[in-house]
Amino acid sequence: MSFTIDDELWSAVGDPIRRRMLDLLLTDGGGTSTTLSARLPVTRQAVAKHLAVLDRVGLVHVTPSGRERLYAVDEAQLARAIAQLSSVGATWDARLRRIKRIAEAIQRNQES
Amino acid sequence: MSFTIDDELWSAVGDPIRRRMLDLLLTDGGGTSTTLSARLPVTRQAVAKHLAVLDRVGLVHVTPSGRERLYAVDEAQLARAIAQLSSVGATWDARLRRIKRIAEAIQRNQES
């Protein structure tokens, strides 16, 4: 039980386009809806919507500069998202291992 | 670039309900749409649709038994999904660390 995970955060990084956006923002150190859309297979408007989602969950923050709106990754929040990802992965991993252990125990029992 | 990630697999585990379903299937060792829906905040039909999604990407498999259809987690496929999760996490983590390193280097430069 007890999903320590923040569903909003997860679903924010659940979208493949948003993951690529985070990737671009990380490697380029920032970007606008226009610059991002130039490197993605979707329109500027779609990118803007995604940026709004990422902004809502705090994964990016924006700094207006003239007529541009420059977005950059919030590193602390991304770190939290990463932690939650690996947390769920670890949980499942542990369960899989437990199942395997039990299965092996049963097999040992049957052999004896 | 090169997203080694299988978007279908990711988006399958991207849904919070489906994650909880996988969780239940893992802990209980299997279940049907009816038994799962009893422990989830959605209807049997919704669960059935989710099971169809999980089945399509191979995260679960079904064994008909009488009038029931028993679903269980495909451990190998789940293991692959976990690997991809942690892979993306590791990538981002590395990028964050690199950024931090660069930032520190700059700061050291400015101090000198």
Add this chain to the structure above:
DNA sequence: AATTGGAGCAACCAATGGTTGCGCATGATG
């Protein structure tokens, strides 16, 4: 044979990710 209960199917609804088209404001250019 009648009843019960699990599962599938269809219609429908809301939210989301995508598009196009437009207007607006601000920075660059003559």
Add this chain to the structure above:
DNA sequence: CATCATGCGCAACCATTGGTTGCTCCAATT
């Protein structure tokens, strides 16, 4: 200074998806 052009936001619209209800069907139990 006037004009051009560009970056952005807003609105309407469409397709897909996750959810519901209502029904039928089929197999197990009694």
